[in-house]
Amino acid sequence: MRRPSAHRIARSSVMAALLLLAGGALFNVAALSRPTHQARNGPVQKSAQRLLNEGRRIFRFDTFGDEKFWSGTLQLDKAIAGAKNGGVGPGLTPAQALGVGLKVDSTALPAALVKAIKAGKVNLKDPATTLALLKLNAVVGVRAHFARGRMTSVGLTCAVCHSTVDNSFAKGIGKRLDGWPNRDLNVGAIISIAPNLQPVADVLGTDVATVKKVVGAWGPGKFDAELFLDGKGFRPDGKTAATLIPPAYGLTGVNLHTYEGWGSIPYWNGFVATLEMHGQGNFTDERLNDPAKFPVAARNGFGHVRVPRDMVSKKLPALQFYQLALRAPRPRSNAYNHAAAKRGRAIFMGKGRCASCHVPPTYSEPGWDMHRPAEICTDSFQADRAPDGMYRTTPLRGLLAHRKHGYYHDGRYATLSAVVNHYDSCMNLGLTPSQKTDLVQFLRSR
Ligand code: HEC
Numbered sequence: 001m002r003r004p005s006a007h008r009i010a011r012s013s014v015m016a017a018l019l020l021l022a023g024g025a026l027f028n029v030a031a032l033s034r035p036t037h038q039a040r041n042g043p044v045q046k047s048a049q050r051l052l053n054e055g056r057r058i059f060r061f062d063t064f065g066d067e068k069f070w071s072g073t074l075q076l077d078k079a080i081a082g083a084k085n086g087g088v089g090p091g092l093t094p095a096q097a098l099g100v101g102l103k104v105d106s107t108a109l110p111a112a113l114v115k116a117i118k119a120g121k122v123n124l125k126d127p128a129t130t131l132a133l134l135k136l137n138a139v140v141g142v143r144a145h146f147a148r149g150r151m152t153s154v155g156l157t158c159a160v161c162h163s164t165v166d167n168s169f170a171k172g173i174g175k176r177l178d179g180w181p182n183r184d185l186n187v188g189a190i191i192s193i194a195p196n197l198q199p200v201a202d203v204l205g206t207d208v209a210t211v212k213k214v215v216g217a218w219g220p221g222k223f224d225a226e227l228f229l230d231g232k233g234f235r236p237d238g239k240t241a242a243t244l245i246p247p248a249y250g251l252t253g254v255n256l257h258t259y260e261g262w263g264s265i266p267y268w269n270g271f272v273a274t275l276e277m278h279g280q281g282n283f284t285d286e287r288l289n290d291p292a293k294f295p296v297a298a299r300n301g302f303g304h305v306r307v308p309r310d311m312v313s314k315k316l317p318a319l320q321f322y323q324l325a326l327r328a329p330r331p332r333s334n335a336y337n338h339a340a341a342k343r344g345r346a347i348f349m350g351k352g353r354c355a356s357c358h359v360p361p362t363y364s365e366p367g368w369d370m371h372r373p374a375e376i377c378t379d380s381f382q383a384d385r386a387p388d389g390m391y392r393t394t395p396l397r398g399l400l401a402h403r404k405h406g407y408y409h410d411g412r413y414a415t416l417s418a419v420v421n422h423y424d425s426c427m428n429l430g431l432t433p434s435q436k437t438d439l440v441q442f443l444r445s446r
């Protein structure tokens, strides 16, 4: 249909006026933003940079005073050093340390040492070498302190579980990848070598043999953040109650955190630093006073922790800021089939109904990101170990970087296609085999 010409004239004069206005505005904006140098060095940028640097330091190197637990109580330092170096037992060799999944930051190694390692002149079967690496602050997530040449204590940092290395130097040795879950790390095996596990047994109200059995069942890539709350070592089916270590990247814009949606990032960081790593910090969560759900936590007063010197609270702002800056890694271009991924995207958004929960760009859920176990046809064991009895919609970013040991909180689905098959039968999606492979390619592209 043709428009009446009067309209067209009126419209074009309105357009002209708008253009004039816009031009003026543009001119003003340009004038305002001319000193871009000032913007780059303005107070907001400065504070962002300061928080980022500070947060990175905390994430990588801060123990929150947890040496008091790992060394003072468990005496882990003594087991690492070995009798020959002032500790007890055989000591931990670098080969064994790499074997339990600890990683070495190659950028912390001096050139002479790099040369010696390459020439095969460094003894990887001598605990003294482990001590040398610790002294260089080269073991990712493990901080050791020395006095008069002797190791006096060790502590753990967030990076021990939530960082790995790119293996660019050798297997287990390379540049840091902050935020990547260390799916090689056998936390249970590390705890097991500690000479004194009696205090752990006391907190849990059990004996040392049981503690060893429980943490020994975790295996690589897993840890049980709820054990110190409910004392449940095993699921009803007899398998370990531990969950996979999740990525700490790709969390920007995600509402609740952890598989069970315990709370926000600063909530959970404070929880972990005080209740899991056993750092010295204040912490409050009245929900933990429930003796039926959290018998261990209620008995030990974990719902309201106050310490003489709080080494956690003041670090939470920068720590959160750094985590939010950790972007999920993008898969390599040849890691998936692009045409199939494009078709898979349509299935994700449409027939597969995935985006009814996993909404881009976070691929978690805007708003309240929690679901009842039955909605995803899964059991409630792990959900019931947290306050709400639900699972949080996992953000699906950087999936390729953590495929080791499977998907879902406990890795029950070994592959993405197993996950897709699960949803297909759970929600009666009626996906054809090629639609399923397309969907998997889409997931691999995220
Ligand atoms: C011993 C291993 C370990 C250490 C150390 C550790 N974490 Fe975790 N982290 C885990 C596990 C396991 C979970 C999953 C817990 C759950 O869902 O019940 C988790 C969950 C998280 C989450 C939630 C991720 C998401 O998808 O919402 C964040 C954030 C996090 N950790 C940050 C940290 C920070 C910061 C530190 C240091 C203060 C830290 N963690 C120390 C093992 C660890």
Ligand code: HEC
Binding pocket: 259, 348, 352, 353, 354, 355, 356, 357, 358, 371, 375, 376, 378, 391, 392, 393, 394, 396, 406, 407, 408, 409, 410, 416, 419, 420, 423, 424, 439, 443
């Ligand atoms: C009702 C909401 C909902 C729907 C619909 C849904 N998901 Fe999920 N998804 C979840 C929740 C909750 C989890 C966490 C389960 C767990 O860890 O036990 C999850 C976990 C996953 C994981 C595992 C991620 C990881 O890192 O372990 C993948 C992959 C996934 N979903 C893909 C899909 C696909 C593909 C679809 C569509 C076929 C889909 N989801 C539909 C809620 C949903």
